[in-house]
Amino acid sequence: MKIKTIILFGIFFLAVAAITPWIGSETIRVEDVWNFFRGTHNPQSDIFWFQRVPRVLLALLAGGTLALVGACFQVLFRNPLVEPYTLGVSGGSALGAFLAISIPSLWHVWGPFSSVQLLAVAGASASLGLIYSLSRSQKGISIYTLLLAGITVSIICGGGILLLTYISSPNALVVFQRWMMGGVDIVGYKELVALLPLLFPGFFLLFIHANDLNHIALGEEMALGHGVPVKKVQRNIFIGGGLATAAVVSLVGPIGFIGLIIPHSVRRLVGFDQRTVLPCSFLLGGAVLTVCDCVARTVIAPTELPVGIITAIIGGPLFIYLLVSRQWK
Amino acid sequence: MLELKNIIHRFPESPWELNINRFSVSPGEVQGIIGPNGSGKSTLLRISAGILDPLAGDVTLGGNKLKKLKRHTIARQVGYLPQELSSEYDFTVEELVRMGRYPHTKGLGILNSTDITVVQQSLEFTGLEDLKKRRLSQLSGGEKKRAFLASVLSQKPGILLLDEPASALDLHRQVHFFRLLRKLAKGKIGVAVVTHDINFASLFCDNLLLLEEGLCLAQGPPEKVLSRGTIQKIYGKDVFLGKHPETGRPTLLPTLTDEKS
Numbered sequence: 001m002k003i004k005t006i007i008l009f010g011i012f013f014l015a016v017a018a019i020t021p022w023i024g025s026e027t028i029r030v031e032d033v034w035n036f037f038r039g040t041h042n043p044q045s046d047i048f049w050f051q052r053v054p055r056v057l058l059a060l061l062a063g064g065t066l067a068l069v070g071a072c073f074q075v076l077f078r079n080p081l082v083e084p085y086t087l088g089v090s091g092g093s094a095l096g097a098f099l100a101i102s103i104p105s106l107w108h109v110w111g112p113f114s115s116v117q118l119l120a121v122a123g124a125s126a127s128l129g130l131i132y133s134l135s136r137s138q139k140g141i142s143i144y145t146l147l148l149a150g151i152t153v154s155i156i157c158g159g160g161i162l163l164l165t166y167i168s169s170p171n172a173l174v175v176f177q178r179w180m181m182g183g184v185d186i187v188g189y190k191e192l193v194a195l196l197p198l199l200f201p202g203f204f205l206l207f208i209h210a211n212d213l214n215h216i217a218l219g220e221e222m223a224l225g226h227g228v229p230v231k232k233v234q235r236n237i238f239i240g241g242g243l244a245t246a247a248v249v250s251l252v253g254p255i256g257f258i259g260l261i262i263p264h265s266v267r268r269l270v271g272f273d274q275r276t277v278l279p280c281s282f283l284l285g286g287a288v289l290t291v292c293d294c295v296a297r298t299v300i301a302p303t304e305l306p307v308g309i310i311t312a313i314i315g316g317p318l319f320i321y322l323l324v325s326r327q328w329k
Numbered sequence: 330m331l332e333l334k335n336i337i338h339r340f341p342e343s344p345w346e347l348n349i350n351r352f353s354v355s356p357g358e359v360q361g362i363i364g365p366n367g368s369g370k371s372t373l374l375r376i377s378a379g380i381l382d383p384l385a386g387d388v389t390l391g392g393n394k395l396k397k398l399k400r401h402t403i404a405r406q407v408g409y410l411p412q413e414l415s416s417e418y419d420f421t422v423e424e425l426v427r428m429g430r431y432p433h434t435k436g437l438g439i440l441n442s443t444d445i446t447v448v449q450q451s452l453e454f455t456g457l458e459d460l461k462k463r464r465l466s467q468l469s470g471g472e473k474k475r476a477f478l479a480s481v482l483s484q485k486p487g488i489l490l491l492d493e494p495a496s497a498l499d500l501h502r503q504v505h506f507f508r509l510l511r512k513l514a515k516g517k518i519g520v521a522v523v524t525h526d527i528n529f530a531s532l533f534c535d536n537l538l539l540l541e542e543g544l545c546l547a548q549g550p551p552e553k554v555l556s557r558g559t560i561q562k563i564y565g566k567d568v569f570l571g572k573h574p575e576t577g578r579p580t581l582l583p584t585l586t587d588e589k590s
Contacts, residue, residue, distance in 0.1 A: 001437060078417060211438040214428060217418035221411040224380050225481065227404025227432035272418045275437055 001275040009283040016287040017060055020294045021052040025301035028052075050188055058192055058251070059184040059293045059307070060286035063258050065199065065248045067285020069241040070259030071266065071277055072206050075213045076237050077147055083259040084245040087150040087238070088127040090254040091157030093246060094180065096123025097253075098161055101175045102168040113194050116179070117250045121198065124246030127153045132238065143234065182255035182308030184293050191251055198247035205240025206278065209233050213274040255308045257315025258285050264322050330355050331377060331407065331488045331519065336386035338372060347372050347383075347543040354488050354519040359510055361534030361551075362523045365563060368540040370523040371412055371492050377521065378409035378490050390488075404432035408486035412493050412523075414477050416465035422476045423461040426451050429483030451483040455509065471502040478509070489513060491522045495529065507533040531555055531578045539563070555579035 022028060028044045036045040069084040077086070085091075096119035100106045108115040131153055135145040165173060186192070212233045215223035223230050262285040263277065270276045289307065292314065296305040331354045338347040347369040354360050354377070362370045375381040376388060379395045388395040390406060408429075420428075429451065430444040440448070452458045455475045465473060474494055481489065491510075495503045507529050510520050514535075524530050530537055531551040539547045539554050541563055547554040560570050560581065569582045 001439070075418070078415070208436075211431075211436070214418075214420075214424075214438075215431060217415070217420075218425075218428070219411065219413065219415035221375075221380055221409070222414065222477070224400060225378060225404065225409035225411065226428060226484065227401035229400050271424075272420050273424060 001273060002270060005270050005276055006279050006283075009280045013060070013283040013287045016290050017056060020290050021048060021056050023294050024052060024297055054186050054189050054192055055184050055293065056290055057189075058186055058195075059290040061192070061195065061199065062184060062248045062252045062255065062286075063262075063289025063292075064282040064286030065202075065244045066255065066259040066289070067262035067266075067281040068203070068206060068278060069245050070285075071263035071274070071281040072209075072213060072237050072241055073259075074263055075217050075274060076234060076241075077143055078217070078219075079147075080264065081260070082147075083256075084241065085154075085249075085254060085256075085259070086147065087242060087245075088131055088153035088157065089124045089242060089245045090249055091154035091161075092123035092125075092127025093120040093249040094123070094254060095157045095160045095164075096120045096126075097179055097250070098164050098168075098172075098176050099123075101179065102164050102172040111190065111194075117191070117194065120250035121246050123157070124242070124249060127157065128239075128242040128246070146238070178306065179253045180308075181306035182253035182311075183306045184252050184289070185297075185304065186251070195247050195251060198243045202240045202242075202244030202247065205236045206244070209237055209240075210275045210278045213237070213278075214272075217272065217274070253308065255289070255311055257311045257319065258289055261315050261319050261322070262288060264319070268322075330391065331521075332387075332389045333373075333377060334387045334389075336373070336376060336383045336388070338376060338381070338383045338385075345369075345543060347376075349373060349386075349545055352377070352538060352545075352548075354490075354521045356487055356517045356519045357514055358519055358535045359514045359533060360519075360521040361530035361537045362521060362540065363525075363527055363530050363537055364540035364546070367542070369543040370540055372543075373538075373540070374409075374490050374492050374521065374523050378407060379403050380409065380411075401432040404484055404486075406486055407488045407490060408481035408484045410477055410481050410489075410491045410494055412496075414473065416473060419464045419466050421462055421464055422457055422468070422479075423448070423452070425465065425476050426457075426461070426479045426483050429480040432484055447485060448483050451479040454482060454512075455479040471498045471506075474498065474506070482513075486518070488519045489521070491520065493523050493525065495524065495526065503529060527555065528573075528580050531580060532573060532576060551578050555581070 026044065026047055028048050032042055032044040033048050036049055066084050073082045073084060073086060074080055097116050100115040100119040106115050131146060131149040134149040135142050212228050215226045215228045216230065216233065220230050263281050266277050266281045266284055270280050292310040293307045296307045296310045299305060333349060333352040336347065336349045352373065362373060364370055372381065376383050382396065390398065395403065426448050427440060430440055430448065431438060433444060434440065452461055455478055457475055457479055460472060468476060478494060495506045498506060510522060511533055514520055534551065536549055537551050537554040538545060539559060547559050557570055560568055567584055569584045571580050571582060573580045
């Protein structure tokens with residue numbers, strides 16, 4: 001475990017968190033931000049505190065979560081191409097969100113929660129529950145069945161989404177399409193607070209098994225030989241990763257590549273010890289998504305791009321570079 | 330002592346069955362498990378390590394049923410080296426050996442001074458001290474096997490179960506590896522080793538268990554197990570049974586009968 005490396009990543013994370021709220025189409029002065037605490041409100045201070053800061057916080061949390069879950073799943077499945085969405089979470093989540101968007105009677109808002117978010121979490125939970133029950137046997141979870149069930153559930157959800165697309169109104173289609181592009185544009189802190197009940201238990205289940213994941217990376221039998229309760233670890237990582245991903249996807253939509261690329265990059269930078277890889281993936285994932293969002297809201301200002309487009313444009317070529325450079329190595 | 334009694338195991342949709350009346354590993358002895366492919370050697374070892382639950386029979390460790398013990402309790406007493414070793418995640422040798430202290434640590438696996446001393450001893454014992462900073466991808470096949478053995482040794486087990494640890498090693502490395510096992514047995518560790526090399530098993534093991542199609546064909550000292558009768562039953566007339574010039578232990582060589590005729 002490399003504490004100094006984690007601190008370095010932490011400094012980068014905090015630097016991104018401190019700098020990015022100041023960047024945007026509207027110029028914001030330090031006095032505006034400071035005067036907010038003295039009770040003097042103006043449009044600039046409101047933009048800073050109620051739009052940019054919550055947006056940056058959400059990007060930090062969402063990017064961090066996706067990268068963290070990706071890092072855990074890649075070791076759990078011992079497959080470097082796995083990402084948080086491999087388990088069908090995004091498929092179930094998208095189907096739930098689309099139901100709320102396309103059926104007017106299902107569109108509600110209760111405090112910090114909207115029906116889009118709740119049905120997205122419900123869809124993700126239903127997918128996870130189905131996949132878990134399919135892959136469970138007397139001996140525990142079969143990792144291969146889990147992977148195949150995840151892919152199958154994604155395909156089934158894709159079918160449901162196509163059906164809804166066929167029968168939905170054009171307005172609902174536009175809203176859904178925008179949701180699918182992913183975005184961290186929230187106003188205020190309510191939605192952020194609504195994330196925490198799912199995120200914290202998820203993080204807990206993932207971080208407590210950081211050391212166990214090192215052994216699972218050596219193969220199931222070697223891990224059992226070292227004394228790791230492999231089935232329990234697999235179950236907890238599956239549930240923890242599922243909960244955290246469901247929470248994030250319900251709010252920001254399916255943002256691709258962060259969960260795939262960041263763990264690869266972190267392993268190149270810090271080595272393979274998961275006790276260092278997991279916190280560093282969270283910190284780098286959060287920082288990178290925040291920077292991508294910064295680019296998304298400034299590159300063709302005042303128009304904003306969905307951040308999912310930026311992550312895909314940057315992430316795709318970067319992943320190809322990582323693959324090719326690894327082969328050459 | 331690790332003891333297996335009346336073990337029966339089958340795999341789903343397969344007529345094959347493992348049926349062993351008694352098998353044990355005691356401190357200070359090297360047990361060789363030999364037999365042709367598919368005879369059940371690895372299955373028996375996996376059952377001994379608690380990796381696989383048998384359909385029937387008892388596996389006990391120091392008088393306690395293995396099934397009732399927690400994995401880290403088993404790992405403190407039994408070290409298991411599987412046949413297939415994964416090095417997709419490119420740890421350094423030192424990181425790998427430190428991981429062997431898992432059953433003696435909690436939470437994030439932070440090592441204390443005792444753990445570090447044990448890791449150092451395991452590296453020295455396996456001759457890997459100079460290679461400890463190397464990554465697994467930078468090691469030869471033999472060095473990699475030794476690195477994984479060092480990781481298992483740092484568990485400080487009383488019983489060591491090794492599944493074909495010397496396969497794919499050259500003759501010199503194989504001799505070195507089996508000498509390491511003898512050294513471990515001198516230190517009161519019980520070793521059970523699955524091997525395809527009957528000559529090495531005969532030379533370095535105190536007792537042998539000869540399996541064929543899931544059944545125990547013979548069990549005991551090499552001189553008793555490697556008799557003309559059992560050898561002919563398994564390998565036909567294609568092998569010649571001789572004696573090692575230094576130890577007098579049985580050794581097997583291929584015959585050229587077919588070519589002569």
